[in-house]
Amino acid sequence: MNQYSKEAFINLLEDKLTRQRRKYLEDATDKDLYYVISSIVKDELIPKWLDTQERYQQNETKQVFYLSMEFLIGRLLETNLLNCGLLDTCKEALLELGRNPEEVFKNEHDAGLGNGGLGRLAACFLDSIASLSYAGHGSGIRYRYGLFEQRIIHGNQIELPDYWLKEEYPWETRKADEAVEVQFGGKVHLHKKQDGKFEASYEQTDKVMAVPYDVPVSGYQNNVVNTLRLWSAEISPETSDFLSGPNSQYYHHLDHTHSVEQISGFLYPDDSSFEGKELRLKQQYFLVSSTIQGIIKKFKTDYNLPLSSMAEKIVIQINDTHPSLAVPELMRLLMDEEEFEWDEAWEVTTNVIAYTNHTTLSEALEKWPVSMIQNLLPRIYMIIDEINERFCQGIWFDHEELREKIPELAIIADDQVHMARLAIVGSFSVNGVARIHTEILKKKEMKDFYTLFPSRFNNKTNGITHRRWLLQVNPCLSRAITDVIGPQWIKQPNKLISLLRYSNDKPFLEKIDRVKQKNKQALANLIHEKTGFTVDEESIFDVQIKRLHEYKRQLLNIFHVIYLYNELKDNPSLDLTPRTFIFAAKAAPSYHLAKEVIKLIHHVASIVNHDKSINDKLKVIFLENYNVSLAEKIIPAADISEQISTASKEASGTGNMKMMMNGAITLGTLDGANIEIKDLVGEDNIFIFGLNAEEVLNYYQNGNYVAKDIYHTDDRVKRILDQLNHGEFGAEEIEFKDIFYNILYHNDPYFVLKDFDPYIESHELVERAYRDKQTWQKMSVTNIAYSGKFSSDRTIREYASEIWKLN
């Protein structure tokens, strides 16, 4: 595939080292090598990048733009090497030079421009789009600070700024010549022109320059390089004139510069809870306006078509409601800049924009105060108002049966703009991210919209890129797979299904087991290095890694650990398969209860891990600063994948897919994509427990769940809660009272107590299954075999053929 021998690669490396870093090989640090190898890879990518763009232009290819406030891309060097076919050569070259490739790759700072699932999904999608040779690009914000770095001090989460751009980021190219201007505030006037049409003029707006930085998105060994365009907010040249003015103006200028640069200053660290912060709204409009201006400009130069035909060539997929101002912004640009009539503009807009919903949690639904949008984006507000007016009138006249529901359907209601409603009304496709999630949208959360627009709703079950999450992070497993079924699975992940033929093949099972053992050893070393704790490599590695949220129920997990600990204390000779419980999770900085749970996990860990009387049968590990790179280390070593959300709450989950693909067995509820995993692997190859979605929703509706009853009848539960309440796991007595009160006096909103008993039972089944090595290995292989369905290649093919209509 590539032109370099190991020797040639080493020569190139030496040459670049001297020219770019003024260093000889002997003196080069790992960082020097990182930068130099990145530059070699960039040289490989750039001609392909240019060719790809030219091809799209020449062929007037239909293109999709994936608009997202988050792209959690992690490190890129290894991926790009793999995609160029240079990974093996590079690794061999480094080894020959006595260098450890991992140590070199580690010098890349994770690009943590996302919170969790939604941002990582965007990154996996870009990978699949390019690898399947589709014309699709990402558009996001170049936050100067990514998601905070987490430190834990005495069990407390501390947030440190993530200044990921401190050193040069080698993958980006600044494209100053493609900057556009974004306007905020000011006044709008509508004038009637001679032909009777209205014209909008803007006065005294604050102008901000949006400067794009392009990052290449390479496809897997197919010569395709698409673009992730990240926009940065800068002071507009018009305003810069102040610089030469008198002193007061100078300071005013500095102040203004500061507030402009704030727009791309940092990523908001909340996920799943909406706060109406003005700066966040600015960020959203900044992303949307710059992206769509860029698209229109490019459309005019590259396509020999009128803008009225935009929908034939352009799709804008919006990742949740965060970029839903795309609807009024596209309307605005078409009407105010391109002289479209309302109906014409509406026709284009609603055929270009498609919306993906990622949550039904009511607290996460975006609703902006009317006054905030009016002040910050007066023209946009006028347009939203008009969309709303027409939409409500349409219901009034054409859907009498829904007249009463207008207040629940209106885009503007109770002095707020409801962004999900705007997104549904303004787009041609609305999709959920797993089968059950889409069903809940259609039957419950968005029921009336589904009645209005049945053909818009569709499901696209999430996926993950198997290139990163198997091939790259687990090379030994990948080799073992290729050894038996050949390499076709890399291009066609569905081929992993052939592994079923080896699910009784003892030598293969043993090989898979050795690989897992090796990965567990590596993780054990990392755990030791990071926490000082020694864990038993033979123990069950039971893993829960995801954002910390009540609905994800890390609390249920730690309650089980406390239960096991209590059992061992009562009976130290209890025959228990040793377990290592591994957690990693960031909590939103203002999410008090989530932070309490982190603290509880740490306090339990410090008691359990130091208690000699339990003979190392239990260990509790919390790895701090969960991010993509840490996930890459943990996932290949997982035996059990904890996916224990309250049923109906987790839209899909994607960590479940990553761990399944690496041979872990899911222990989970019937929620999100767990259900689809279960349907594939069958009940014997997964551990399912607890309430299902219907039961949960019925409890909520009927209000007939009483947590206190369980506290009073289940001694195990009472003991744990009393231990919390009496400060047995706290430094002082008051610690963990909030958790206690939340469960007993707020009636356990996420059914931790209700699912406690079935969860314990399920863990007992896990333990029993693990004792029978061969059965376990067979389960593991079965999971890997069926995981091909969860490659994001499958997901992207579905988007491309059913929504985007790409070739």
Ligand code: 26V
């Ligand atoms: C929500 C909000 C609320 C407003 C403030 C800022 C903010 C930032 C991010 C979010 C994201 C919430 C939605 C989300 O992340 N959903 C997750 O999407 C994954 C990919 O589809 C899916 O696997 C998870 O189940 C779902 O929770």
